[in-house]
Amino acid sequence: MRRISYPIMGLIAVLGAVGAYAGTHSLVINGKSPIIPTPILGVIFLAAAVYLWVQGRRVLKLKRGQYTEMTPTGAFKVAVMCHSSAYTSSLFIGVLGALLTYGTTRWEAETFRALTIASIYGLVGAIVLLVVALIVEHWCLLDKDNESGSETNREGNPVDFPRRATS
Secondary structure, eight states, X not given: OOOOOHHHHHHHHHHHHHHHHXXXXXXXXXXXXXXXXXXXXXXXXXXXXXXXXXXXXXXXXXXXXXXXXXXXXXXXXHHHHHHHHHHHHHHHHHXXXXXXXXXXXXXXXXHHHHHHHHHHHHHHHHHHHHHHHHHHHHHTOOOGGGTTSSOBOTTSOBOOOOOOOOO
């Protein structure tokens, strides 16, 4: 499985920020109030980060050979959750950062103060989730001896995959 791509995460964050800023600006210009994110979003991100951290610790136990109920398939699922969490939190970091910027520049209105405060809660949760996802994704990496990309068994010999029977 490929590692998380930092340039793609940055691109997702920038696109989310530009879209959120432009969308909020068009709403405000047309006389409508901005869409205010719920502060519970930060709590949801923090709960996902705690769950991901716990699962990552179980993957570490599996890699060290200690007793755990984690299976290699479960470790792969944790790695996939790391990827999705990193890309999703980078999108929300961009969107909530743009909303925070937009609300801060118009602090005198009460609606924009609420927008800023709610964006701060969500932004902190998204940053924590991103950091945890990057750490746990590092834990889910394969050992150094199998990173060459070729399929080999423990002795270093090529793996014989069974051929499909043809009729």
